[in-house]
Amino acid sequence: xxxVRAAHLARMAWHEAFTLPLVLLSAALLGGLRxxxxxxxxxxxxxxxxxxxxxxxxxxxxxxGALDPARLIHPARTGLAxxxxxxxxxxxxxxxxxxxxxxxxxxxxxxxxxxxxxLVLFANTIAARPDRARLLSSLLVILGAAFMVKFVVLGALYxxxxxxxxxxxxxxxxxxxxxxxxxxxxGPATGYVAFATGLLFLAGIAALPHGAExxxxxxxxxxxxxxxxxxxxxxxxx
Amino acid sequence: MSAASTxxxxxxxxxxxxxxxxxxxxxxxTFIVWAYVAQPRTLREVRGGVAASIxxxxxxxxxxxxxxxxxxxxxFAESRRAFERADQAQxxxxxQYYIAYAFLREGWGRVYADxxxxxxxxxxxxxxxxxxxxxxxxxxxxxLTLKTSDEMAEALARGLRRDASDLNPLSxxxxxx
Numbered sequence: 001x002x003x004v005r006a007a008h009l010a011r012m013a014w015h016e017a018f019t020l021p022l023v024l025l026s027a028a029l030l031g032g033l034r035x036x037x038x039x040x041x042x043x044x045x046x047x048x049x050x051x052x053x054x055x056x057x058x059x060x061x062x063x064x065g066a067l068d069p070a071r072l073i074h075p076a077r078t079g080l081a082x083x084x085x086x087x088x089x090x091x092x093x094x095x096x097x098x099x100x101x102x103x104x105x106x107x108x109x110x111x112x113x114x115x116x117x118x119l120v121l122f123a124n125t126i127a128a129r130p131d132r133a134r135l136l137s138s139l140l141v142i143l144g145a146a147f148m149v150k151f152v153v154l155g156a157l158y159x160x161x162x163x164x165x166x167x168x169x170x171x172x173x174x175x176x177x178x179x180x181x182x183x184x185x186x187g188p189a190t191g192y193v194a195f196a197t198g199l200l201f202l203a204g205i206a207a208l209p210h211g212a213e214x215x216x217x218x219x220x221x222x223x224x225x226x227x228x229x230x231x232x233x234x235x236x237x238x
Numbered sequence: 239m240s241a242a243s244t245x246x247x248x249x250x251x252x253x254x255x256x257x258x259x260x261x262x263x264x265x266x267x268t269f270i271v272w273a274y275v276a277q278p279r280t281l282r283e284v285r286g287g288v289a290a291s292i293x294x295x296x297x298x299x300x301x302x303x304x305x306x307x308x309x310x311x312x313x314f315a316e317s318r319r320a321f322e323r324a325d326q327a328q329x330x331x332x333x334q335y336y337i338a339y340a341f342l343r344e345g346w347g348r349v350y351a352d353x354x355x356x357x358x359x360x361x362x363x364x365x366x367x368x369x370x371x372x373x374x375x376x377x378x379x380x381x382l383t384l385k386t387s388d389e390m391a392e393a394l395a396r397g398l399r400r401d402a403s404d405l406n407p408l409s410x411x412x413x414x415x
Binding site for chain 2: 006007009010012013014016017018021022025028029032039040041042043045078080081083084087091
């Protein structure tokens with residue numbers, strides 16, 4: 001095995017063993033973190049609906065090719081490599097559930113509205129079968145929109161003080177009454193944590209191994225060994 | 239071949255990298271599960287919890303001694319402040335036991351028990367039990383009448399109970415716990 005190939009395998013191992021699990025687990029940790037106005041912490045486990053939505057989102061990732069389970073768990077891989085792959089898939093599920101939970105109101109009619117919207121959007125994504133790049137763009141928009149609605153619009157509307165944002169939003173929706181829609185805004189720090197959670201989750205998805213398995217030729221190796229013969233690839237075209 | 243190059247080569251071994259990654263990931267996942275189960279309310283409690291889990295948590299002995307002095311002088315509010323300063327992460331069973339005891343003594347009256355203070359004592363006792371590795375707290379202090387968490391839990395439950403024994407005039411002769 002050439003040193004280039006060895007270095008490539010080591011890089012892949014680092015990526016699968018450290019980078020991806022740590023990024024996704026960080027999203028799972030931060031997604032449940034709520035910080036109240038006085039700085040008190042609370043770690044909120046994901047509601048059942050967030051778990052269901054996370055599974056639907058994983059299905060959408062699989063359909064688009066952003067998540068390729070065969071690149072993580074496969075009989076041709078070693079036991080340790082499969083264990084790393086399993087950890088990544090479990091971490092991805094946890095991160096998805098907690099990211100969705102972080103961007104959804106905790107309870108009430110607004111939580112129901114958000115849950116239905118998530119479900120429709122994810123189902124629509126599965127039906128549309130976008131490729132990986134389009135799915136990532138779509139997820140960025142969906143998560144960004146949910147963040148804006150929960151932490152900017154609702155946060156301003158229900159803020160106890162009359163901030164500038166609240167006055168602007170109230171002016172835009174003039175004549176609309178909030179009626180009996182109950183919503184408990186999170187502390188301002190929770191918004192920053194949710195923002196970081198969304199970014200970590202998206203980064204984790206973007207960094208998932210995808211596409212065809214790299215061949216020795218693509219990693220710069222001069223000789224590729226196959227059972228029974230030695231194949232010397234053609235020199236790369238400049 | 240030098241030792242440094244041997245170590246460098248070892249860190250290019252995918253098997254070694256993956257094993258180390260699994261260990262680090264397992265430790266991180268354990269911390270996450272702990273955070274969701276233990277529900278630390280401040281960063282101080284997070285730090286204390288992590289330190290306690292590896293046996294590195296220590297209370298402030300000066301603040302503890304100060305709390306003990308206040309406690310023995312029946313200055314319970316002051317003693318609680320000092321004990322809380324000593325055990326900022328609320329991870330030391332003995333300190334939490336003394337805080338519970340301070341609530342108990344302050345709430346104890348010859349003819350009545352202050353329910354609010356007794357409930358706070360129960361909360362502190364729960365924290366003491368949670369911090370104790372064997373689920374029971376024993377404090378060998380000659381100044382204390384109740385030397386174990388079991389005795390204190392029963393005294394608190396008795397104080398909060400409403401029944402006919404509350405009308406027994408002989409209960410006025412009971413010794414302060």
